[in-house]
Amino acid sequence: MMTRKLSIIGMPMDLGQMRRGVDMGPSAIRYAGVYERLKPLFDAIEDLGDIPIGRPEVSVDEESNLRNLDLVAEKNTLLAEKVDEVIQSGSFPLVLGGDHSIAIGTLAGVAKHYKNLGVIWYDAHGDLNTSETSPSGNIHGMPLAVSVGLGHELLTDIGGYSPKIRPEHVVIIGARSLDEGERILIKEKGIKVYTMHEIDRMGMAKVMEETIAYLKDKTDGVHLSLDLDGLDPSECPGVGTPVMGGISYRESHLAMEMLEEAKLITSAEFVEVNPILDEKNKTASIAVGLMGSLFGEKLL
Structure with a gap:
C-alpha cells in the first residue's frame, strides 16, 4: 500500500485584493x-510553514490597472515551486490561504504533474475576470481565468507553461455572483457551473454525483479550490466578499464526504479566511472541519 502523506503549506497573502486580514x-x-x-488521517503529516510574503508596498500596474501585479506573480511563483516539490516527494499538497489569487501558484505547481487536470471551484464567484473585464483590478477575481490561459502573461506564464487547465475540465459549484464578462466567458468556453439555483433544485448529493461523473473519466487528477465564501455568510462570516444565499455547512460536509468516497481529489486549497472579519474563529474552524471530511474523517 502507498503511504498517505500530507504537506501543509501556508500562503499568507492579501495582495490580490484590498481588505486587510486575509x-x-x-x-x-x-x-x-x-x-x-488531520494527523490521525495520514501515515505522515508535515507543516512546511508559510511562503514568505513580507509587507511589500501596494502598487497598481499602470498599463493593465492590475493591483500588485509584479508581487502577486513573484509570490505565486514561490508557491508553485513549493507545491511542485511536495508532489515530487509523493505527498498531498494542502495550501492554506490567503486570498484566492494564490490559486494561480497552486495550480501552476500542480498541473505540470497531470496531462488532464480537473478543477472543482467551490466558490460564490467565478474568478474568471481579466484586466479587460474586472471592475476592480483585484487579482483574486482572476485566478481561474489565468489558469485557463487568459490574462496578463506575468500570471499565465508562471511555471513556464500555459494554460494549466482546460475549461472543459472545470466545475464551479455554488456560484451566485458573476460579472458580465464572466458570464460571457462561461458560455464561450463551455465551463460547467452549478449555481445556487441548481443546488437548491437538485440537492447537493445530485450536484456532486454529476460533478464526479463529469470529471472522473476525462481527468487524471482533480484539484479542489475551496473559497469559504462559497458557504453562506451566516455560517462563514470571516470572508472578504460575502454573498448571501450560499451553501450550507451540512451541504458542504456532504460534498467533501462524497469527494473522499470517490477518491477524486489529488490536491487542495482552502482560501479567503479573514479572522479580522470573523466571529471567534468560526470560519477557520469550519474550514478545518471540511478538511476532516475531505480526508476521510468518520463519525462511526
Whole structure:
C-alpha cells in the first residue's frame, strides 16, 4: 500500500485584493487545529510553514490597472515551486490561504504533474475576470481565468507553461455572483457551473454525483479550490466578499464526504479566511472541519 502523506503549506497573502486580514488566514486555520485534526488521517503529516510574503508596498500596474501585479506573480511563483516539490516527494499538497489569487501558484505547481487536470471551484464567484473585464483590478477575481490561459502573461506564464487547465475540465459549484464578462466567458468556453439555483433544485448529493461523473473519466487528477465564501455568510462570516444565499455547512460536509468516497481529489486549497472579519474563529474552524471530511474523517 502507498503511504498517505500530507504537506501543509501556508500562503499568507492579501495582495490580490484590498481588505486587510486575509493574510492571517493560515494562522487562523492552524489555531483552529488543522494539524491535530488531520494527523490521525495520514501515515505522515508535515507543516512546511508559510511562503514568505513580507509587507511589500501596494502598487497598481499602470498599463493593465492590475493591483500588485509584479508581487502577486513573484509570490505565486514561490508557491508553485513549493507545491511542485511536495508532489515530487509523493505527498498531498494542502495550501492554506490567503486570498484566492494564490490559486494561480497552486495550480501552476500542480498541473505540470497531470496531462488532464480537473478543477472543482467551490466558490460564490467565478474568478474568471481579466484586466479587460474586472471592475476592480483585484487579482483574486482572476485566478481561474489565468489558469485557463487568459490574462496578463506575468500570471499565465508562471511555471513556464500555459494554460494549466482546460475549461472543459472545470466545475464551479455554488456560484451566485458573476460579472458580465464572466458570464460571457462561461458560455464561450463551455465551463460547467452549478449555481445556487441548481443546488437548491437538485440537492447537493445530485450536484456532486454529476460533478464526479463529469470529471472522473476525462481527468487524471482533480484539484479542489475551496473559497469559504462559497458557504453562506451566516455560517462563514470571516470572508472578504460575502454573498448571501450560499451553501450550507451540512451541504458542504456532504460534498467533501462524497469527494473522499470517490477518491477524486489529488490536491487542495482552502482560501479567503479573514479572522479580522470573523466571529471567534468560526470560519477557520469550519474550514478545518471540511478538511476532516475531505480526508476521510468518520463519525462511526
